Amino acid sequence: MVQESIIASFRAKLENDRSKSTSLATVETLLEVLDRSRATTVAEFQNELNQVVAALEKTDFSSTSIRSAADLFTRFTSLAPAALLDQEDFSQVLDLYRQRARSFIKNASGSRAKISHFARLFFNHHMNILTHSYSKVVLETILDAHRSGFNLHVWVTESQPDASGKLMLEELKREGVPTTLVLDSCVGYVMERINAVLVGAEGVMETGGIINKIGTVNVCVIAKSRNVPVYVCAEAIKFVREFPLSQADIPQEFKYRTSVIEKNNLELEHPDVDYTAPEFLTLIITDVGAMKPEAVGEELIKMYI
Amino acid sequence: MDSNTEIEELKRAFIFSLRKKFPRDSSSVIANATVNLLRKIIFRENPKTMNDLQVSLANHCKRLHAAQRSELIVINIGLMISKLARDEVLQKKGGSEPEPLYSLWRDDEETTEKLKTADMKKIKKDLQASIKELVTEIESSRECIASQSTELLFNNDVVMVHSLATSKTMHAFLTHAAKAGRKHRVITIVDEEEQSETAPDFGTPIDLYEAASKMPQTSKVVLVAAAYFPDGSCLVPAGGHQIALLAKRHCIPVYVLAPFYKLCPFFMTEPDALHTFRANTLPFDLSAKSAGLVDCLNPAFDTLESDLVTLFVSNTSCIIPSHVNRLKEDYYHAQDIADY
DSSP: OHHHHHHHHHHHHHHHOTTOOHHHHHHHHHHHHHHHOOOSSHHHHHHHHHHHHHHHHTSSSOHHHHHHHHHHHHHHTTOOOHHHHTSSOHHHHHHHHHHHHHHHHHHHHTHHHHHHHHHGGGOOTTEEEEEOSOOHHHHHHHHHHHHTTOOEEEEEEOOTTTTHHHHHHHHHHHTTOOEEEEOGGGHHHHGGGOSEEEEOOSEEOTTSOEEEETTHHHHHHHHHHTTOOEEEEOOGGGBOOOOOOSGGGSOHHHHSOHHHHHHSOGGGOOOSEEEEOGGGOOEEEETTEEEOHHHHHHHHHHHHO | OOHHHHHHHHHHHHHHHHHHOSSOOOHHHHHHHHHHHHHHHHHHHOOSBHHHHHHHHHHHHHHHHHHSTTOTHHHHHHHHHHHHHHHHHHHHHTOOOOOTTGGGGSOHHHHHHHHHTOBHHHHHHHHHHHHHHHHHHHHHHHHHHHHTHHHHOOTTOEEEEEOTTTOHHHHHHHHHHHHTTOOOEEEEEOOHHHHTSOOOTTEEEEOGGGHHHHGGGOSEEEEEOSEEOTTSOEEEETTHHHHHHHHHHTTOOEEEEOOGGGBOSSOOOOHHHHOOBOOOOSOHHHHHHTTTTOOOOOBSEEEEOGGGOSEEEOSSOEEOGGGHHHHHHHHOOHHHHHHO
């Protein structure tokens, strides 16, 4: 089937290029759908997209990232000048969408470099940075700062249950960044020597809070209580229109991988992610600039209304 | 005299005027002087394209700011004029700028290319007019801020203020409330050196160390910003931090008077780098004896985090700290900030 081949190419994208973000792969996959589409109306095309997005969310990659990227993609493929939509030939509209999707991918693929550029302001010499789990954006930002001569010491939490912090540690060590691995339960102990906390995000919510690897909220709460600034590095395509009020309010598909939801008893499972409320975050550094968590909601409203 | 040396002369005169004046001119005067200087520079240099204009503006502002590190206003005004020029070009074309998230799917290179090569001749007149508007806005900002005092100060309020002697805006703010018939008391915190000067008759002068004991009787605190930043933090004259912390301790609202030209579009990450110091306060014979042995730090400003501020009183309206970011978008263009 067409859908299966699309999902396969989505998987291949992420497996072949380890540094590719789930969001970007989603957008690229949707562009493939767009390229193949022979739809003759907007509704038909939207329908095609929705089916593919639903199938993508069934994979075990982060649903949060897939959702945010797909929402943005759907949004700009539903905005077209009225004059163009009135014409009989729908292929022209599709061409416009394709063109937009290509510049979207071009802009989005440069986003980590932009984030690193905006984050540079917040680095100092002899800084102790604490980071949680493995994040590609945070990794690139730290490496970039390291390469341009900042002597940073990075403290990485182990981040159980999958020990993704160890992966972060290895990557940082390979580049020669002084790094220490700490236990998840050790965050309170090390916090007094930390100058800044840098975390990534699977999704940035409308509240300005983030959904990220489980344990992030612990780190941020401790940092807040010691007045250590918490910077979130996240691409703007990770902005999601969700408004979680508490941990219980996080959509289930964000909390567990699809395979877990389908097969396991959720009452016995640990969630993969947690929600960190905006009051624990200092700034969100995105490729469209650094902003206070409060500004995220505004950006989303401008976008979706 | 060719235009280049003329411009250098103008810049030098501007820097001298900043350095010579003691006490410092009021910031609105400096803001206006900067607008005038940049306007003159633009029309002497006569840039051909938008790109030329922006590059030269950024260069001049960087040089001027480097000569006088504490004057962030110079950068602010430069970037504001740059945004005005952008707006004029766009208005001519009849398009509007994409919002940040929208810009994700636009092919920016094409539009920026068009913008850069835009002919300056066409927009020269309009730019001049909008620069004039900027001047009027700066001139009227004190009045606008003062007029909001009636919404913030009420009868029987006890208002604690800082740096009343040096800030004309603060003075105007309090007198406007008094003229409108508000019966409030003003406690003004003065430095020892200022005490001898004639303090306005409506204030009760106290020393900074008395602030803690007077805070429980106070119902409002008003400070003036030297600069404020998109994350809602601000710089206030030294001593302000302590007052704001006390106010927080007693749950008393802190209002910060902040005209728009003091809104600095950059995040302040390292307050130390911005700290400017006032003259050494060691008595002469003591400093002669201890030369090189004693450092007497006398910072001019304190940093206030956004959680210590209740409201910024800007010239258009009162805004909460988390909305400063939005105000920034009214006056500056994201691309200019990124390029600077």
